[in-house]
Amino acid sequence: MHFVLDLFVCGAQPRHRCWGSHVPDPFVKKLIQQSQEAKQAAYCPYSKFRVGAALLTLDDCVITGCNVENACYNLGICAERNAISKAVSQGYRSFKAIAIASDLEEQFISPCGGCRQFIREFGSKWDVYLSKPDGSYLKMSVDELLPVSFGPEDLSMKKVLAIPHEA
Numbered sequence: 042m043h044f045v046l047d048l049f050v051c052g053a054q055p056r057h058r059c060w061g062s063h064v065p066d067p068f069v070k071k072l073i074q075q076s077q078e079a080k081q082a083a084y085c086p087y088s089k090f091r092v093g094a095a096l097l098t099l100d101d102c103v104i105t106g107c108n109v110e111n112a113c114y115n116l117g118i119c120a121e122r123n124a125i126s127k128a129v130s131q132g133y134r135s136f137k138a139i140a141i142a143s144d145l146e147e148q149f150i151s152p153c154g155g156c157r158q159f160i161r162e163f164g165s166k167w168d169v170y171l172s173k174p175d176g177s178y179l180k181m182s183v184d185e186l187l188p189v190s191f192g193p194e195d196l197s198m199k200k201v202l203a204i205p206h207e208a
């Protein structure tokens with residue numbers, strides 16, 4: 042099997058290249074690299090804790106995000122939620138994976154509870170890659186990160202993920 046190695050950060054037009062739910066290792070490495078690049082843009086003057094996220098859409102676009110803090114501390118947004126909000130605002134609602142990067146050398150960055158719920162909104166079967174600056178990673182499913190979760194299905198909102206023009 043042949044895989045094209047580079048993933049692009051896309052604009053509004055999704056590209057159509059799929060390989061199912063299994064993301065081959067070189068692509069995971071690239072996605073982690075992109076989350077590390079996204080981390081460079083973190084706006085975190087208060088915590089000084091930089092986080093980046095790279096989201097891989099079902100049609101193989103990569104949307105990135107970083108944490109953005111605020112002088113009104115509680116208004117800060119995490120990198121994961123930033124990336125997901127960016128993706129949704131560009132019309133993406135189906136995701137294969139999200140990679141998360143921080144500067145913690147000794148442990149894999151782990152999403153906060155709020156982000157776990159935010160990620161879970163878009164399915165419980167996709168992959169979350171928790172990484173370290175050296176590129177090593179821990180792969181976890183959304184289900185593992187947030188077991189026995191509450192989601193749109195519990196509100197009988199089966200069509201909630203459909204893009205409006207497809208609904």
Ligand SMILES: O=c1ccn([C@H]2C[C@H](O)[C@@H](CO)O2)c(=O)[nH]1
Binds near residue numbers: 092152
């Ligand atoms: O997974 C995480 C954990 C923390 N942060 C941010 C929130 C805040 O800006 C800073 C310190 O918690 O890191 C994220 O963006 N993602």
Ligand SMILES: [Zn+2]
Binds near residue numbers: 120152154156157
């Ligand atoms: Zn969070």
